[in-house]
Amino acid sequence: MPKIALFVTCVNDVAFPSTGIAAVRVLERLGVEVDFPEAQTCCGQMQYNTGYPAEAKPLAEKFAGDFRGYDAVVVPSGSCGAFVRDVHPRLLGADDPPPVYELTEYLVDVLGAQDVGAYFPHRVAYHPTCHSSRLLKLGDRPTRLLRRVAGLELVELPGAQECCGFGGTFSVKNPDVSAAMGADKVAHAVESGAEYLIAADNSCLMHIGGTARRSEAPIKTLHLAEVLASTADSPYGASA
């Protein structure tokens, strides 16, 4: 039985625990043993990308310590996954890091799964977040998984490749441009006719969803893991 360590990420831990729970459910359903190293906290991306590499380094060191010895680390976030994989080795001087997989990479590449036995009877659009598509190069892994979800209708998102405008501290340092980008993303999501906008990053979804709620736009946001965790027996929303 494959065994992984879940890096839930600090944002998911505090603000979107349902995403972490969903990731655990999907992985366990597919026969994976999930461990959650409880010392884990944050990857340090915010510090690093805001210009504080010295403040990010202790977190990279801590991450390496917390996840040492695991065969695989699975992260339900494209952005944190990319940061850990691309930047941590640079910060630490390439000290044999554990293999880190974003959730869909692990499902598709390692488990060879396409149909994860999910059921989600809704019309959805998928937003390829910038870091998951340009840094991790997830490609069509997320949509391959989504297409095999029973009851799910996947519709095209206009301007899918365009950034939503979150950008970490960019969202508060350049709030006007960030908001303008967010408003366009919400407009595109509404235009797609989807009920849910799905992505692999909750921080982007927090920005898009917060923009949508403020403008009362008819679109809901949801992390991909929660779609994949939803089954006919235990559909999304029933137990939450």
Added chain:
Amino acid sequence: MKDVYLGMPSFPEAARTATKDERLRANLTRATHTIRDKRAKAVTEIEDWAELVEAGKAIKDHTLRHLDEYLLQLEAKVTEAGGQVHWARDAAEANRIVAGLVKAADGGGDQIREVVKVKSMATQEIGLNEALAAEGVAAYETDLAELIVQLGDDLPSHILVPAIHRNRTEIRDIFRANMARYGRPAPEGLTDAPADLAEAARLHLREKFLRAKVAVSGANFMIAETGTLVVLESEGNGRMCLTLPETLISVVGIEKVIPSFRDLEVFLQLLPRSSTAERMNPYTTMWTGTAAGDGPRTFHLVLLDNGRTDTLADTVGRQALRCIRCSACLNVCPVYERAGGHAYGSAYPGPIGAILSPQLRGTASEIDASLPYASSLCGACFEACPVAIDIPEVLVHLRARVADAEPGHRAERAAMQAATYAMTHPAAYRAAEAAAIKARRLLPPDRKLPLGPAKAWTETRDLPELPKQTFRQWWKENHR
């Protein structure tokens, strides 16, 4: 750099105005998306595009590593071919040299009072037109878009299409109102039909080409091996300037040198497809010094440093010097599309400007200190760059430089340190988490954080209400 950019407001402030300008937004969105789509198509036509990009990057990196040797070789070759080479440490020195050369040029007994200009980023960078004006010399832009900008008393807002922020109705109004001030007036009853606007510009400019004794240009490339300068353009107005006047003065950044003629092949493919999305640009003019009875009789090359050597000293930031000014990064940038080019406060707008200006000018001014943050780090620029400049990497690197240098970032650093402390001390982390969950909010009230991030967020967005339980608590209760 250019006086007109001194005292520019910070990027977020300038962008705030731009995001609310509906006409500007519409002009920019239409223009950038059109050229963005065309570029994508032009690039996929070439099977080995990725290899070409690698080659372009490698040639530039090699040249930059041996810049001293190639510049000396270039100087020797240009001199051998009848040109004169001048070295300018900064903008002021370059302007002084050019003004001196213009005044000393042969005007057939009269002092030269005007020059025609080929579109050039280097002369925008140093504010040459303003410097010449102060010396009583009028510099006339002959690139159509630069002409529109000049006639409109405006500033360029894009590297390739400097008047991208203007639509044709605005251009017609600018021509009608201001052409007469600069020379031949706009024809009676000028419409906003593109052909009519182009004809008006043609008549206006033709007069200047035929009269000009001195031309000023930049260059896209300089070939060390032969001493050849290369200008790529679309209109042919550049070629008019490069061939008709008796004296040609070219102001070129030192990073524009490439080793050999063969290397040009790579860039003649990369540049047009990345900038105008053409397979080949309509006019490529090359000249090597002077030739008897053909073209300018006197040729001066002013090699411009203006911060480039300092940039070269930075191992992460130096990749910005690979830039070939194609502007592909501007056309794919979601921030540029919404903020517009003027918000970047320099001749170099968009992502490349955000990493170039703070390096060439330093980060002391408000605008330069704010530029590294003018990006969501989405990476679209890196993806489009034909010489693989990792713009996000340089942005983050420059943010660290700003944070280290600016006293204004003390509060932010304290907040980052506090966050790191909490994240590396389990008890502190648990306490912070518990407090957040108890308050059911993600950000503490504004007064506790620098820069008012909570307010900046909540002006346009709701914050998620925090759940009753963290993941960690769920795991403990249900799983362990």
